[in-house]
Amino acid sequence: ERLLCQYFIKKLLEFCNVFEPRVPRSAVxxxxxxxxxxxxxTSAMEYSPRQIFFCCVYLAFKIDEYVVSVxxxxxxxxxxxxxxxxxxxxxxxxxxLKRLKFHLTIHTPFRPMEGFLIxxxxxTPDIPNPDQLR
Amino acid sequence: MENEKEGFPMTAxxxxxxxxxxxxENVINLVEVCRSKERGSIFLVFDFCEHDLAGLLxxxxxxxxxxxxxxxxxxxxxxxxxxxxxxxxxxxMKSSNILxxxxxxxxxxxxxxxxxxxxxxVQRYTNxxxxxxxxxxxLFLGERNYATPxxxxxxxxxxxxxxxxxxxxxxxxxxxxISLISNLCGSIxxxxxxxxxxxxxxxxxxxxxxxxxxxxxxxxHYVRDMHxxxxxxxxxxxxxxxxxxxxxxxxxxxxxEDPMPSQSDLAHTLxxxxxxxxxxxxxxxRPGGGAGVPGAGGGAVAGNTNHFHxxxx
Numbered sequence: 001e002r003l004l005c006q007y008f009i010k011k012l013l014e015f016c017n018v019f020e021p022r023v024p025r026s027a028v029x030x031x032x033x034x035x036x037x038x039x040x041x042t043s044a045m046e047y048s049p050r051q052i053f054f055c056c057v058y059l060a061f062k063i064d065e066y067v068v069s070v071x072x073x074x075x076x077x078x079x080x081x082x083x084x085x086x087x088x089x090x091x092x093x094x095x096x097l098k099r100l101k102f103h104l105t106i107h108t109p110f111r112p113m114e115g116f117l118i119x120x121x122x123x124t125p126d127i128p129n130p131d132q133l134r
Numbered sequence: 135m136e137n138e139k140e141g142f143p144m145t146a147x148x149x150x151x152x153x154x155x156x157x158x159e160n161v162i163n164l165v166e167v168c169r170s171k172e173r174g175s176i177f178l179v180f181d182f183c184e185h186d187l188a189g190l191l192x193x194x195x196x197x198x199x200x201x202x203x204x205x206x207x208x209x210x211x212x213x214x215x216x217x218x219x220x221x222x223x224x225x226x227m228k229s230s231n232i233l234x235x236x237x238x239x240x241x242x243x244x245x246x247x248x249x250x251x252x253x254x255x256v257q258r259y260t261n262x263x264x265x266x267x268x269x270x271x272x273l274f275l276g277e278r279n280y281a282t283p284x285x286x287x288x289x290x291x292x293x294x295x296x297x298x299x300x301x302x303x304x305x306x307x308x309x310x311x312i313s314l315i316s317n318l319c320g321s322i323x324x325x326x327x328x329x330x331x332x333x334x335x336x337x338x339x340x341x342x343x344x345x346x347x348x349x350x351x352x353x354x355h356y357v358r359d360m361h362x363x364x365x366x367x368x369x370x371x372x373x374x375x376x377x378x379x380x381x382x383x384x385x386x387x388x389x390x391e392d393p394m395p396s397q398s399d400l401a402h403t404l405x406x407x408x409x410x411x412x413x414x415x416x417x418x419x420r421p422g423g424g425a426g427v428p429g430a431g432g433g434a435v436a437g438n439t440n441h442f443h444x445x446x447x
Binding site: 059063093097098103104105 | 142144147150151154155167169176249250
Protein backbone atom coordinates (compact mmCIF):
# COMPACT_ATOMS: atom_id res chain seq x y z
CA GLU A 1 0.00 0.00 0.00
CA ARG A 2 2.81 2.36 0.82
CA LEU A 3 4.43 1.53 -2.46
CA LEU A 4 1.21 2.41 -4.20
CA CYS A 5 1.14 5.82 -2.56
CA GLN A 6 4.76 6.45 -3.39
CA TYR A 7 4.06 5.58 -6.98
CA PHE A 8 1.25 8.11 -7.10
CA ILE A 9 3.37 10.81 -5.55
CA LYS A 10 5.72 10.33 -8.45
CA LYS A 11 2.72 10.55 -10.72
CA LEU A 12 1.69 13.73 -9.00
CA LEU A 13 5.07 15.30 -9.62
CA GLU A 14 4.94 14.28 -13.26
CA PHE A 15 1.48 15.70 -13.63
CA CYS A 16 2.62 19.02 -12.19
CA ASN A 17 5.61 19.09 -14.49
CA VAL A 18 3.51 18.84 -17.61
CA PHE A 19 0.92 21.25 -16.30
CA GLU A 20 0.48 24.39 -18.36
CA PRO A 21 1.07 27.17 -17.33
CA ARG A 22 4.03 26.28 -15.14
CA VAL A 23 3.37 25.49 -11.51
CA PRO A 24 5.40 27.10 -8.72
CA ARG A 25 7.49 24.53 -6.92
CA SER A 26 6.01 25.35 -3.55
CA ALA A 27 2.53 24.42 -4.81
CA VAL A 28 3.81 21.05 -5.94
CA UNK A 29 5.41 20.44 -2.57
CA UNK A 30 2.21 21.43 -0.83
CA UNK A 31 0.20 19.05 -2.96
CA UNK A 32 2.56 16.19 -2.20
CA UNK A 33 2.37 16.94 1.50
CA UNK A 34 -1.43 16.93 1.39
CA UNK A 35 -1.37 13.63 -0.38
CA UNK A 36 0.90 12.04 2.20
CA UNK A 37 -1.10 13.44 5.06
CA UNK A 38 -4.33 12.21 3.59
CA UNK A 39 -3.09 8.65 3.49
CA UNK A 40 -1.76 8.80 7.02
CA UNK A 41 -5.17 7.99 8.39
CA THR A 42 -6.93 6.74 5.31
CA SER A 43 -6.39 3.51 3.50
CA ALA A 44 -5.61 3.47 -0.19
CA MET A 45 -8.33 0.84 -0.41
CA GLU A 46 -10.87 3.38 0.77
CA TYR A 47 -10.20 6.16 -1.68
CA SER A 48 -8.29 5.63 -4.83
CA PRO A 49 -5.00 7.53 -4.79
CA ARG A 50 -5.37 7.94 -8.51
CA GLN A 51 -8.24 10.31 -7.95
CA ILE A 52 -7.19 11.85 -4.70
CA PHE A 53 -3.98 13.18 -6.08
CA PHE A 54 -5.89 15.41 -8.47
CA CYS A 55 -7.79 16.75 -5.49
CA CYS A 56 -4.57 17.48 -3.64
CA VAL A 57 -3.10 19.32 -6.58
CA TYR A 58 -6.19 21.39 -7.10
CA LEU A 59 -6.43 22.31 -3.42
CA ALA A 60 -2.73 23.13 -3.25
CA PHE A 61 -3.11 25.52 -6.16
CA LYS A 62 -5.87 27.33 -4.37
CA ILE A 63 -3.92 27.57 -1.15
CA ASP A 64 -0.82 28.75 -2.90
CA GLU A 65 -2.72 31.64 -4.49
CA TYR A 66 -2.04 30.14 -7.86
CA VAL A 67 -5.32 30.79 -9.55
CA VAL A 68 -6.56 28.09 -11.88
CA SER A 69 -10.19 27.52 -12.76
CA VAL A 70 -11.62 24.00 -12.84
CA UNK A 71 -11.88 24.08 -16.61
CA UNK A 72 -8.28 25.13 -17.02
CA UNK A 73 -7.33 22.44 -14.57
CA UNK A 74 -9.20 19.87 -16.60
CA UNK A 75 -7.44 20.81 -19.82
CA UNK A 76 -4.25 19.04 -18.81
CA UNK A 77 -6.01 15.74 -18.27
CA UNK A 78 -6.65 13.45 -21.20
CA UNK A 79 -10.05 14.32 -22.69
CA UNK A 80 -11.84 11.04 -22.05
CA UNK A 81 -11.11 11.21 -18.32
CA UNK A 82 -11.59 14.93 -17.95
CA UNK A 83 -15.25 15.00 -16.98
CA UNK A 84 -14.92 12.32 -14.33
CA UNK A 85 -11.84 13.78 -12.76
CA UNK A 86 -13.28 17.27 -12.50
CA UNK A 87 -16.44 15.86 -11.00
CA UNK A 88 -14.45 13.84 -8.53
CA UNK A 89 -12.22 16.71 -7.54
CA UNK A 90 -15.15 18.96 -6.77
CA UNK A 91 -17.07 16.38 -4.80
CA UNK A 92 -14.15 15.09 -2.76
CA UNK A 93 -12.57 18.39 -1.91
CA UNK A 94 -14.49 18.67 1.33
CA UNK A 95 -13.57 15.17 2.33
CA UNK A 96 -9.92 15.95 1.72
CA LEU A 97 -10.17 19.10 3.78
CA LYS A 98 -11.74 17.21 6.59
CA ARG A 99 -9.20 14.44 6.60
CA LEU A 100 -6.49 17.06 6.65
CA LYS A 101 -8.32 18.45 9.66
CA PHE A 102 -8.18 21.82 7.93
CA HIS A 103 -4.48 22.10 8.66
CA LEU A 104 -3.68 23.76 5.42
CA THR A 105 -0.40 25.48 6.04
CA ILE A 106 2.56 23.54 4.79
CA HIS A 107 5.94 25.01 5.53
CA THR A 108 7.89 24.37 2.41
CA PRO A 109 11.60 25.15 2.26
CA PHE A 110 11.26 27.31 -0.84
CA ARG A 111 10.53 30.64 0.74
CA PRO A 112 13.37 30.48 3.28
CA MET A 113 15.58 29.36 0.41
CA GLU A 114 14.71 32.49 -1.57
CA GLY A 115 15.46 34.58 1.48
CA PHE A 116 18.79 32.88 1.89
CA LEU A 117 19.67 33.61 -1.74
CA ILE A 118 18.82 37.26 -1.26
CA UNK A 119 21.05 37.25 1.79
CA UNK A 120 23.90 35.83 -0.22
CA UNK A 121 23.39 38.43 -2.90
CA UNK A 122 23.55 41.36 -0.53
CA UNK A 123 26.35 40.21 1.75
CA THR A 124 28.80 38.57 -0.53
CA PRO A 125 28.99 40.57 -3.73
CA ASP A 126 32.06 38.58 -4.84
CA ILE A 127 30.04 35.45 -5.61
CA PRO A 128 29.50 35.99 -9.32
CA ASN A 129 26.06 34.59 -9.94
CA PRO A 130 24.09 33.41 -6.94
CA ASP A 131 21.08 32.57 -9.08
CA GLN A 132 23.01 29.67 -10.53
CA LEU A 133 23.00 27.97 -7.15
CA ARG A 134 19.32 27.42 -7.52
CA MET B 135 -21.84 25.30 -1.04
CA GLU B 136 -23.85 23.51 -3.72
CA ASN B 137 -23.69 26.39 -6.14
CA GLU B 138 -19.94 26.86 -5.99
CA LYS B 139 -18.57 26.18 -9.40
CA GLU B 140 -14.95 26.09 -8.40
CA GLY B 141 -15.41 23.76 -5.48
CA PHE B 142 -14.59 24.99 -2.03
CA PRO B 143 -14.50 28.80 -2.21
CA MET B 144 -11.05 30.29 -2.28
CA THR B 145 -11.92 33.05 0.15
CA ALA B 146 -12.98 30.52 2.75
CA UNK B 147 -9.77 28.58 2.31
CA UNK B 148 -7.82 31.77 2.74
CA UNK B 149 -9.77 32.66 5.83
CA UNK B 150 -9.18 29.29 7.46
CA UNK B 151 -5.51 29.27 6.63
CA UNK B 152 -4.92 32.82 7.78
CA UNK B 153 -6.81 32.30 11.01
CA UNK B 154 -4.75 29.24 11.78
CA UNK B 155 -1.58 31.21 11.26
CA UNK B 156 -2.61 34.01 13.54
CA UNK B 157 -2.22 33.57 17.21
CA UNK B 158 -2.45 36.81 19.11
CA GLU B 159 -4.38 38.09 22.03
CA ASN B 160 -6.20 40.69 19.97
CA VAL B 161 -7.04 38.54 16.99
CA ILE B 162 -9.99 36.19 17.02
CA ASN B 163 -8.99 32.61 17.62
CA LEU B 164 -10.33 29.85 15.42
CA VAL B 165 -11.29 26.98 17.68
CA GLU B 166 -12.43 24.46 15.16
CA VAL B 167 -13.88 23.91 11.75
CA CYS B 168 -17.04 21.85 11.68
CA ARG B 169 -19.14 20.49 8.94
CA SER B 170 -22.86 20.16 9.06
CA LYS B 171 -24.16 16.75 8.09
CA GLU B 172 -27.08 17.46 5.88
CA ARG B 173 -26.08 20.40 3.73
CA GLY B 174 -22.36 20.28 3.49
CA SER B 175 -21.90 23.74 4.93
CA ILE B 176 -18.89 24.61 6.94
CA PHE B 177 -18.93 26.35 10.27
CA LEU B 178 -16.01 28.14 11.73
CA VAL B 179 -16.12 28.12 15.48
CA PHE B 180 -14.48 31.07 17.20
CA ASP B 181 -13.89 32.15 20.74
CA PHE B 182 -16.98 33.62 22.23
CA CYS B 183 -17.10 37.40 22.45
CA GLU B 184 -19.95 39.17 24.15
CA HIS B 185 -20.00 42.42 22.22
CA ASP B 186 -18.98 44.06 19.05
CA LEU B 187 -17.90 47.64 18.84
CA ALA B 188 -20.69 48.78 16.53
CA GLY B 189 -23.29 47.38 18.90
CA LEU B 190 -21.69 49.03 21.89
CA LEU B 191 -21.53 52.37 20.14
CA UNK B 192 -25.18 52.16 19.16
CA UNK B 193 -26.19 51.60 22.71
CA UNK B 194 -26.72 54.88 24.51
CA UNK B 195 -26.17 53.50 27.99
CA UNK B 196 -22.59 52.56 27.27
CA UNK B 197 -20.32 55.53 27.75
CA UNK B 198 -16.62 55.26 27.26
CA UNK B 199 -14.15 57.36 29.16
CA UNK B 200 -10.94 58.54 27.56
CA UNK B 201 -8.93 55.75 29.18
CA UNK B 202 -11.29 53.19 27.78
CA UNK B 203 -11.17 54.63 24.30
CA UNK B 204 -7.41 54.61 24.51
CA UNK B 205 -7.42 51.01 25.62
CA UNK B 206 -9.67 49.95 22.74
CA UNK B 207 -7.64 51.80 20.17
CA UNK B 208 -4.37 50.53 21.56
CA UNK B 209 -5.54 46.95 21.34
CA UNK B 210 -6.79 47.57 17.82
CA UNK B 211 -3.42 48.91 16.72
CA UNK B 212 -1.72 46.01 18.48
CA UNK B 213 -3.79 43.62 16.42
CA UNK B 214 -3.02 45.51 13.22
CA UNK B 215 0.65 45.69 14.06
CA UNK B 216 0.69 41.95 14.49
CA UNK B 217 -1.17 41.00 11.33
CA UNK B 218 0.73 43.52 9.22
CA UNK B 219 3.94 42.17 10.72
CA UNK B 220 3.17 38.76 9.29
CA UNK B 221 2.12 40.46 6.07
CA UNK B 222 -1.60 39.91 6.13
CA UNK B 223 -4.18 42.46 5.12
CA UNK B 224 -7.53 42.39 6.87
CA UNK B 225 -9.32 44.26 4.09
CA UNK B 226 -12.56 44.46 6.00
CA MET B 227 -12.06 46.93 8.82
CA LYS B 228 -15.27 48.15 10.34
CA SER B 229 -16.65 48.58 13.79
CA SER B 230 -18.93 45.55 13.58
CA ASN B 231 -15.90 43.37 12.96
CA ILE B 232 -14.26 44.51 16.16
CA LEU B 233 -15.33 42.17 18.89
CA UNK B 234 -14.90 42.84 22.57
CA UNK B 235 -15.16 40.31 25.36
CA UNK B 236 -16.71 40.99 28.70
CA UNK B 237 -13.28 41.37 30.25
CA UNK B 238 -12.41 44.18 27.87
CA UNK B 239 -10.19 42.28 25.47
CA UNK B 240 -10.55 43.38 21.90
CA UNK B 241 -10.53 40.77 19.13
CA UNK B 242 -10.20 41.63 15.52
CA UNK B 243 -12.56 39.39 13.60
CA UNK B 244 -13.77 38.46 10.15
CA UNK B 245 -10.89 37.57 7.93
CA UNK B 246 -13.29 36.60 5.17
CA UNK B 247 -11.69 39.09 2.81
CA UNK B 248 -8.20 38.92 4.19
CA UNK B 249 -5.25 37.79 2.19
CA UNK B 250 -1.54 37.43 2.49
CA UNK B 251 0.70 39.91 0.74
CA UNK B 252 3.54 38.64 -1.32
CA UNK B 253 6.72 40.60 -1.31
CA UNK B 254 8.35 42.36 -4.18
CA UNK B 255 6.41 42.08 -7.36
CA VAL B 256 3.55 44.34 -8.29
CA GLN B 257 0.28 42.72 -7.37
CA ARG B 258 -3.10 42.98 -8.94
CA TYR B 259 -5.42 42.61 -6.03
CA THR B 260 -9.05 43.35 -6.46
CA ASN B 261 -10.06 46.80 -5.35
CA UNK B 262 -13.61 45.78 -4.59
CA UNK B 263 -12.93 45.22 -0.93
CA UNK B 264 -13.77 46.88 2.35
CA UNK B 265 -17.17 48.16 3.28
CA UNK B 266 -17.85 51.42 1.47
CA UNK B 267 -17.90 53.60 4.54
CA UNK B 268 -14.43 52.50 5.59
CA UNK B 269 -12.87 52.33 2.18
CA UNK B 270 -9.79 54.47 1.66
CA UNK B 271 -9.51 56.88 -1.28
CA UNK B 272 -6.84 54.94 -3.17
CA LEU B 273 -9.23 52.05 -3.74
CA PHE B 274 -11.81 54.34 -5.30
CA LEU B 275 -9.16 55.56 -7.69
CA GLY B 276 -8.48 52.07 -8.92
CA GLU B 277 -5.25 51.28 -7.07
CA ARG B 278 -4.67 47.56 -7.17
CA ASN B 279 -1.24 47.28 -5.69
CA TYR B 280 -2.21 48.43 -2.24
CA ALA B 281 -0.71 47.49 1.08
CA THR B 282 -1.17 47.90 4.80
CA PRO B 283 -2.28 51.57 4.76
CA UNK B 284 -5.74 50.48 3.59
CA UNK B 285 -6.37 48.96 7.00
CA UNK B 286 -5.06 52.05 8.74
CA UNK B 287 -7.65 54.23 7.04
CA UNK B 288 -10.35 51.97 8.43
CA UNK B 289 -8.76 52.22 11.86
CA UNK B 290 -8.91 56.00 11.58
CA UNK B 291 -12.61 55.88 10.72
CA UNK B 292 -13.24 53.58 13.67
CA UNK B 293 -11.33 55.88 15.97
CA UNK B 294 -13.56 58.81 14.98
CA UNK B 295 -16.55 56.63 15.66
CA UNK B 296 -15.49 56.25 19.27
CA UNK B 297 -16.57 59.84 19.77
CA UNK B 298 -19.17 60.45 17.09
CA UNK B 299 -20.82 57.08 17.89
CA UNK B 300 -21.72 56.47 14.29
CA UNK B 301 -19.70 55.99 11.12
CA UNK B 302 -18.36 59.34 10.02
CA UNK B 303 -18.72 58.96 6.29
CA UNK B 304 -21.84 57.11 5.24
CA UNK B 305 -21.89 57.29 1.49
CA UNK B 306 -24.36 55.16 -0.42
CA UNK B 307 -22.38 55.00 -3.64
CA UNK B 308 -18.73 55.19 -4.60
CA UNK B 309 -19.19 58.66 -6.03
CA UNK B 310 -20.94 59.88 -2.91
CA UNK B 311 -18.30 58.33 -0.68
CA ILE B 312 -15.42 59.97 -2.48
CA SER B 313 -17.06 63.36 -2.28
CA LEU B 314 -17.62 62.82 1.44
CA ILE B 315 -13.95 62.00 1.81
CA SER B 316 -12.94 65.11 -0.09
CA ASN B 317 -15.31 67.10 2.00
CA LEU B 318 -13.57 65.98 5.17
CA CYS B 319 -9.97 65.52 4.11
CA GLY B 320 -9.67 68.08 1.33
CA SER B 321 -9.57 67.66 -2.42
CA ILE B 322 -7.51 64.95 -3.97
CA UNK B 323 -4.82 66.71 -5.94
CA UNK B 324 -1.29 65.82 -7.04
CA UNK B 325 0.02 68.45 -4.59
CA UNK B 326 -1.17 66.61 -1.48
CA UNK B 327 -0.75 63.20 -3.04
CA UNK B 328 2.16 62.92 -5.46
CA UNK B 329 1.57 60.21 -8.03
CA UNK B 330 -2.19 60.23 -7.74
CA UNK B 331 -2.56 61.25 -11.38
CA UNK B 332 -1.12 57.92 -12.50
CA UNK B 333 -3.96 55.96 -10.91
CA UNK B 334 -6.43 54.43 -13.33
CA UNK B 335 -9.58 56.22 -12.38
CA UNK B 336 -8.14 59.58 -11.40
CA UNK B 337 -9.32 61.28 -14.58
CA UNK B 338 -12.53 59.31 -14.85
CA UNK B 339 -14.08 60.06 -11.50
CA UNK B 340 -15.50 63.43 -10.74
CA UNK B 341 -13.41 64.72 -7.91
CA UNK B 342 -14.62 67.74 -6.02
CA UNK B 343 -12.03 70.47 -6.23
CA UNK B 344 -11.14 73.34 -3.91
CA UNK B 345 -12.10 71.54 -0.76
CA UNK B 346 -10.05 72.32 2.29
CA UNK B 347 -8.94 69.77 4.82
CA UNK B 348 -11.39 70.11 7.67
CA UNK B 349 -10.81 67.12 9.92
CA UNK B 350 -9.61 69.15 12.86
CA UNK B 351 -12.44 71.69 12.76
CA UNK B 352 -15.08 69.06 12.27
CA UNK B 353 -13.91 66.88 15.12
CA UNK B 354 -13.41 69.66 17.61
CA HIS B 355 -17.04 69.45 18.67
CA TYR B 356 -16.73 65.80 19.56
CA VAL B 357 -13.18 65.25 20.64
CA ARG B 358 -11.58 67.25 23.40
CA ASP B 359 -8.26 65.51 23.54
CA MET B 360 -5.74 67.23 21.27
CA HIS B 361 -3.60 64.13 20.83
CA UNK B 362 -6.62 62.16 19.70
CA UNK B 363 -7.41 64.70 16.98
CA UNK B 364 -3.79 64.69 15.91
CA UNK B 365 -3.72 60.89 15.63
CA UNK B 366 -6.96 60.80 13.62
CA UNK B 367 -5.61 63.51 11.39
CA UNK B 368 -2.53 61.40 10.68
CA UNK B 369 -4.55 58.27 10.00
CA UNK B 370 -6.99 59.85 7.60
CA UNK B 371 -4.31 61.07 5.23
CA UNK B 372 -5.25 60.84 1.57
CA UNK B 373 -1.85 59.69 0.34
CA UNK B 374 -1.36 56.10 1.52
CA UNK B 375 2.40 56.55 1.55
CA UNK B 376 2.12 59.34 4.11
CA UNK B 377 -0.48 57.64 6.26
CA UNK B 378 0.69 56.59 9.70
CA UNK B 379 1.41 52.87 10.08
CA UNK B 380 0.39 50.73 13.04
CA UNK B 381 3.78 51.04 14.70
CA UNK B 382 3.66 54.81 14.37
CA UNK B 383 0.15 54.86 15.78
CA UNK B 384 1.19 52.82 18.81
CA UNK B 385 4.02 55.22 19.48
CA UNK B 386 1.79 58.24 19.17
CA UNK B 387 1.60 60.54 22.20
CA UNK B 388 -2.11 59.73 22.50
CA UNK B 389 -1.27 56.44 24.17
CA UNK B 390 1.53 57.75 26.34
CA GLU B 391 -0.03 60.81 27.97
CA ASP B 392 -2.24 60.86 31.03
CA PRO B 393 -4.81 59.42 31.34
CA MET B 394 -3.10 56.22 30.32
CA PRO B 395 -5.07 53.49 28.56
CA SER B 396 -6.74 51.22 31.06
CA GLN B 397 -8.16 47.85 30.30
CA SER B 398 -9.52 47.27 33.78
CA ASP B 399 -11.78 50.31 33.49
CA LEU B 400 -13.06 48.93 30.26
CA ALA B 401 -13.81 45.60 31.89
CA HIS B 402 -15.62 47.43 34.64
CA THR B 403 -17.81 49.39 32.22
CA LEU B 404 -18.58 46.29 30.21
CA UNK B 405 -19.50 44.28 33.26
CA UNK B 406 -22.48 46.58 33.66
CA UNK B 407 -23.75 45.74 30.22
CA UNK B 408 -26.06 42.82 30.63
CA UNK B 409 -27.17 42.06 27.15
CA UNK B 410 -24.87 40.98 24.42
CA UNK B 411 -24.42 43.91 22.10
CA UNK B 412 -24.30 42.94 18.50
CA UNK B 413 -25.38 45.07 15.62
CA UNK B 414 -27.63 42.36 14.40
CA UNK B 415 -29.48 42.45 17.70
CA UNK B 416 -29.49 46.12 18.36
CA UNK B 417 -29.49 47.53 14.89
CA UNK B 418 -32.18 49.99 14.18
CA UNK B 419 -30.00 52.94 13.34
CA ARG B 420 -27.70 51.14 10.93
CA PRO B 421 -28.90 49.31 7.88
CA GLY B 422 -27.47 45.86 8.48
CA GLY B 423 -24.10 47.19 9.51
CA GLY B 424 -23.32 48.12 5.93
CA ALA B 425 -23.51 44.53 4.79
CA GLY B 426 -25.36 45.39 1.64
CA VAL B 427 -22.37 47.02 0.06
CA PRO B 428 -21.67 45.54 -3.33
CA GLY B 429 -18.46 43.61 -3.71
CA ALA B 430 -17.50 43.79 -0.07
CA GLY B 431 -20.06 42.32 2.27
CA GLY B 432 -21.34 39.70 -0.12
CA GLY B 433 -17.84 38.54 -0.87
CA ALA B 434 -17.56 36.89 2.49
CA VAL B 435 -17.83 33.17 2.75
CA ALA B 436 -20.83 32.12 0.72
CA GLY B 437 -23.00 29.50 2.31
CA ASN B 438 -20.82 29.40 5.35
CA THR B 439 -22.32 30.80 8.43
CA ASN B 440 -19.36 31.74 10.49
CA HIS B 441 -20.85 33.19 13.56
CA PHE B 442 -20.34 33.02 17.14
CA HIS B 443 -21.34 29.80 18.69
CA UNK B 444 -21.00 29.58 22.38
CA UNK B 445 -17.95 27.95 23.66
CA UNK B 446 -17.99 26.01 26.86
CA UNK B 447 -16.06 28.08 29.33
